[in-house]
Amino acid sequence: MTEPIPIFVADDPRLADYVALREVSLRKSLEAAEGLFIAEGEKVIRRAVEAGYRPRSFLLAERWLASLRDVLDRCPDTPVYLVSEELAEQVTGFHVHRGALASLHRRPPRPVEDLLTCRRLVIMEDIVDHTNVGAILRNAAGLGWDGALLAPRAADPLYRRSIKVSMGAVFSLPWARLADWSGAPALLADAGFTTVALTLADDAVPLDEVHDQLAPEARVAIMLGTEGAGLSDHWTRSASIRAIIPMQAGIDSLNVAAAAAITCYALRA
Structure with missing residues (x-):
């Protein structure tokens, strides 16, 4: 392990990667320009x-040196900045209760074509909440789905909050970003997928009936829409099947991450 470097002032330029982690617009521009992302917590x-x-x-509080020593030993040339938890809060803009952060290099984007050979895909249209994106990726990974595709305007899976909520599933579940929103349904159909749109449309089929309709060898892509308006009319009309989760008590829909979990379980291979 490299010798930890104590830092005592919040404006030390070596901590620039960690500044204002809650300011989403600032972080988007900084992380894109520098090709980095932030991981929070030991796990x-x-x-x-x-x-x-x-x-x-x-960027570590001293109490994390021992538990992360094996990780630090694997990265002997990477600087380890040792700070108090109070200083970490000044730099990041929030209480880093897990006491450990890392800045990591992003990889080149994965080609969409790599995902088109999968059997089970989750497709996120304009889901803009980082928590929802992270939860959907965690659900998909945990329920045995093979990967995810994100429309151009969907939130960044490598934003700190997405990573944290996914519990690192963003690192294990393959995902890619679509370049063409409009052509996505046709792209999936041409690749041999049965596309299932989650929607409140009048002709939507109850989810359990969709499961019964699918052939055992079917390749399935579920399409999830944005938090407010839901799936766009274009994606809804273009889907092979329109599906609905039957609801009760006057409630018409669930949070998109919850709906994704139910659908991933119901339509798993």
Whole structure:
């Protein structure tokens, strides 16, 4: 392990990767420009490094040195910045209760074509909430789905909050970003997928009936829409099947991450 470097002031330029982690617009521009992302917490840092992501630096409270020593030993040339938890809060803009952060290099984007050979895909249209994106990726990975595709305007899976909520599933579940929103349904159909749109449309089929309709060898892509308006009319009309989760008590829909979990379970291979 490299010798930890104590830092005592919040404006030390070596901590620039960690500034204002809650300011989404600032972080989007900074992380895109620098090609980095932030992992928070021992488990998530460990999973990122084990998945092959190359760290730029570590920002740690002293109490985390021992438990992360094996990870730090794997990265002997990576600086380890040692700070108090109060200083970490000044730099990041929130209480880093897990006491451990790492800045890591992003990889080149995965080609969409790599995902089109899968059997089970989750497709996110304009889901803009990072928590929902992270939860959907965690659900898909945990329920045995093969990967995810995100429309151009969907939230970044490598934003700190997405990673944290996914519990590192973003590092293990293959995902890619679609370049063409309009052509996505046709792209999936041409690749041999049965596309299942989750929607409140009048002709939507109850989800359990969809399961019964699918052939055992079917390749399935479920399409999930944005948090407010749901799936767009274009994607809804273009789907092979329109599906609905039957609801009660006057409630018409669920949070998109919850709906994704139910659908991934119901339509798993």
